[in-house]
Amino acid sequence: MKDPEPAPRIHDVAKLAxxxxxxxxxxxxxxxxxxxRTRRAVEKAVAxxxxxxxxxxxxxxxxxxGGVLAxxxxxxxxxxxxxxAGIADALREEGLSLLVLDTRxxxxxxxxxxxxxxxTRSRADGLIVLDGSLDPALFSQPSCPPVVQACEWIDGLAxxxxxxxxxxxxxxxxxxLLGLGHRRIMHVTxxxxxxxxxxxxxxxxxxxxxxxxxxxxxxxxxxxxASGHAAAAALMAEPERPTAVFCDNDEMAIGLMAGLxxxxxxxxxxxxxxxxxxxxxxAYANVPLTTVRQRRAxxxxxxAEMLLEHRAAPKLEEEELILPVELVIRRSTAPLPGA
Amino acid sequence: MKDPEPAPRIHDVAKLAxxxxxxxxxxxxxxxxxxxRTRRAVEKAVAxxxxxxxxxxxxxxxxxxGGVLAxxxxxxxxxxxxxxAGIADALREEGLSLLVLDTRxxxxxxxxxxxxxxxTRSRADGLIVLDGSLDPALFSQPSCPPVVQACEWIDGLAxxxxxxxxxxxxxxxxxxLLGLGHRRIMHVTxxxxxxxxxxxxxxxxxxxxxxxxxxxxxxxxxxxxASGHAAAAALMAEPERPTAVFCDNDEMAIGLMAGLxxxxxxxxxxxxxxxxxxxxxxAYANVPLTTVRQRRAxxxxxxAEMLLEHRAAPKLEEEELILPVELVIRRSTAPLPGA
DNA sequence: TTGTATGCGTTATCAA
DNA sequence: TTGATAACGCATACAA
Numbered sequence: 001m002k003d004p005e006p007a008p009r010i011h012d013v014a015k016l017a018x019x020x021x022x023x024x025x026x027x028x029x030x031x032x033x034x035x036x037r038t039r040r041a042v043e044k045a046v047a048x049x050x051x052x053x054x055x056x057x058x059x060x061x062x063x064x065x066g067g068v069l070a071x072x073x074x075x076x077x078x079x080x081x082x083x084x085a086g087i088a089d090a091l092r093e094e095g096l097s098l099l100v101l102d103t104r105x106x107x108x109x110x111x112x113x114x115x116x117x118x119x120t121r122s123r124a125d126g127l128i129v130l131d132g133s134l135d136p137a138l139f140s141q142p143s144c145p146p147v148v149q150a151c152e153w154i155d156g157l158a159x160x161x162x163x164x165x166x167x168x169x170x171x172x173x174x175x176x177l178l179g180l181g182h183r184r185i186m187h188v189t190x191x192x193x194x195x196x197x198x199x200x201x202x203x204x205x206x207x208x209x210x211x212x213x214x215x216x217x218x219x220x221x222x223x224x225x226a227s228g229h230a231a232a233a234a235l236m237a238e239p240e241r242p243t244a245v246f247c248d249n250d251e252m253a254i255g256l257m258a259g260l261x262x263x264x265x266x267x268x269x270x271x272x273x274x275x276x277x278x279x280x281x282x283a284y285a286n287v288p289l290t291t292v293r294q295r296r297a298x299x300x301x302x303x304a305e306m307l308l309e310h311r312a313a314p315k316l317e318e319e320e321l322i323l324p325v326e327l328v329i330r331r332s333t334a335p336l337p338g339a
Numbered sequence: 340m341k342d343p344e345p346a347p348r349i350h351d352v353a354k355l356a357x358x359x360x361x362x363x364x365x366x367x368x369x370x371x372x373x374x375x376r377t378r379r380a381v382e383k384a385v386a387x388x389x390x391x392x393x394x395x396x397x398x399x400x401x402x403x404x405g406g407v408l409a410x411x412x413x414x415x416x417x418x419x420x421x422x423x424a425g426i427a428d429a430l431r432e433e434g435l436s437l438l439v440l441d442t443r444x445x446x447x448x449x450x451x452x453x454x455x456x457x458x459t460r461s462r463a464d465g466l467i468v469l470d471g472s473l474d475p476a477l478f479s480q481p482s483c484p485p486v487v488q489a490c491e492w493i494d495g496l497a498x499x500x501x502x503x504x505x506x507x508x509x510x511x512x513x514x515x516l517l518g519l520g521h522r523r524i525m526h527v528t529x530x531x532x533x534x535x536x537x538x539x540x541x542x543x544x545x546x547x548x549x550x551x552x553x554x555x556x557x558x559x560x561x562x563x564x565a566s567g568h569a570a571a572a573a574l575m576a577e578p579e580r581p582t583a584v585f586c587d588n589d590e591m592a593i594g595l596m597a598g599l600x601x602x603x604x605x606x607x608x609x610x611x612x613x614x615x616x617x618x619x620x621x622a623y624a625n626v627p628l629t630t631v632r633q634r635r636a637x638x639x640x641x642x643a644e645m646l647l648e649h650r651a652a653p654k655l656e657e658e659e660l661i662l663p664v665e666l667v668i669r670r671s672t673a674p675l676p677g678a
Numbered sequence: 679t680t681g682t683a684t685g686c687g688t689t690a691t692c693a694a
Numbered sequence: 695t696t697g698a699t700a701a702c703g704c705a706t707a708c709a710a
Contacts, residue, residue, distance in 0.1 A: 055461040057703035081420035122394040286625035396687035
């Protein structure tokens with residue numbers, strides 16, 4: 001059992017069309033520079049043979065891979081897949097493929113087969129890093145392709161970034177709660193090392209600081225429904241029970257709502273809750289969730305576009321693009337009773 | 340502004356180590372066949388130069404891409420990204436990369452740049468198709484790499500498949516409702532052309548048929564929260580109001596619950612609801628959702644493994660792997676009052 | 679406008 | 695056990 005027919009090569013097309021391989025190549029890559037008559041003959045031969053260019057050979061010759069690698073912490077997380085969709089979109093428009101590496105599962109250690117082996121010009125024309133927990137040293141090899149950081153970022157890794165305005169979003173959220181009269185506000189955060197959590201914490205402080213306030217409670221979650229659910233117990237255990245909670249993402253907010261309701265607390269009558277991200281589910285939660293809208297697909301698209309711009313004309317300035325966010329007010333937040 | 344240093348090539352390593360390029364190549368790919376002494380010298384030279392093999396050149400020489408392409412209908416859909424995570428996992432263990440193509444956005448028409456241009460041996464060593472709506476003719480080009488269908492499938496496209504047991508899952512769901520005394524059961528389906536919906540409808544019929552029953556109502560949704568929400572109105576409009584609903588996925592079930600509650604119906608007291616997939620949110624919904632558990636990451640992993648087996652030893656038999664599913668009973672289903 | 683010839687960086691064959 | 699060299703399939707500089 002052998003392969004039916006070897007794929008036709010440019011040579012076969014050339015012979016059939018009665019021209020040289022160079023001419024065929026030109027017809028395929030830059031048709032305008034070849035005579036109408038010749039072009040037609042070549043196109044006919046291409047159609048007859050069913051020829052398609054061998055991408056590997058072209059890539060080697062042109063010293064480019066034709067693809068961009070996205071490094072994501074968890075491919076199964078819908079948060080990242082929405083960003084990936086935006087990236088894929090922008091790349092495809094430029095004829096580039098999307099490669100994906102799940103950094104949590106890839107062994108970061110071993111030099112062969114581990115993450116470092118992917119970070120080469122011979123494997124990707126560019127990198128989009130969505131994982132802020134990676135070691136910046138990974139990207140310092142001379143053979144590392146251009147990098148754009150998106151969504152999260154890595155301390156100590158220079159270069160262009162595109163981020164949502166996390167601090168502003170958190171500030172909007174807390175200011176909204178303050179405006180409703182709430183003063184005892186709890187903050188359910190992401191993992192402490194996470195850059196998103198850090199800037200959102202900063203936004204919380206920006207909102208509370210001028211009033212001489214601080215969160216009355218703080219709990220570190222893991223951006224998961226389960227950790228939000230667990231926060232309900234933490235909230236109930238507070239001596240001064242918070243009247244409002246800002247959660248670093250919607251999953252935790254929804255988990256928290258479920259946990260509170262299971263314990264007999266009502267949202268928003270007893271506790272107001274704000275999330276972050278505006279995932280689709282936010283609008284369909286038990287109590288529709290007030291949250292901070294962040295355009296994830298757009299963020300991915302901008303990251304890809306920035307990478308392509310950077311490849312075309314490497315800029316000296318460190319570009320940092322901060323995308324606006326907005327508060328979406330739904331029913332999970334209400335005025336503090338008696339306020 | 341030029342590139343700092345051109346990447347070292349195998350030739351540079353060879354010169355530094357005082358051996359031939361062939362020997363360097365051997366040390367890298369099959370160290371055991373080269374003398375200890377020589378090997379050490381080469382390894383030292385590799386370390387000094389920081390050499391890493393040029394993957395493009397190796398791929399061209401070996402006539403393989405080193406990657407598998409997954410065709411997904413919507414990358415932003417968490418349903419698919421969970422499967423992708425399983426695929427990525429299995430591939431990485433074999434040293435293969437994951438390429439992703441979002442088929443809904445790629446223009447299927449144009450020969451250049453469209454989907455067909457990706458379906459070549461020179462672009463991927465194999466294909467995993469997660470989109471059952473694609474034209475089977477796409478995969479009939481002689482240069483198309485091996486294909487495995489996963490999750491959904493394409494009528495008229497032969498070859499190995501790995502599927503969840505959709506019919507059994509739907510049957511379990513409906514049998515559960517029947518066991519609770521429900522007889523007026525509504526079915527909220529996916530898009531009519533979708534293969535998943537078709538086999539789930541078959542499972543529904545299998546459960547109802549023996550009792551001489553059929554769904555009292557049927558509504559075609561789009562696997563989205565919004566379409567589930569819209570189904571609430573359809574349910575209320577039924578002259579014989581259904582007492583239970585089976586939804587083809589959890590998103591629609593959750594949307595439906597939200598819609599029903601907004602109209603004053605209680606789940607499960609007034610209406611029992613079963614979903615499909617067991618997405619994480621199912622357990623944290625307003626009313627925890629009874630649903631059919633399907634191991635999505637596992638499904639992806641098995642698809643990738645099947646592709647790799649197939650590459651190693653193309654089998655003549657059409658392998659079709661049906662993965663078991665199970666019913667997860669939560670609180671959204673209850674006995675029919677008075678039953 | 680077209681053809682010839684070289685090189686992209688490897689791996690694999692063959693000979694030593 | 696190692697070295698010389700021919701592919702792999704294409705794009706492009708240069709010549710015609």
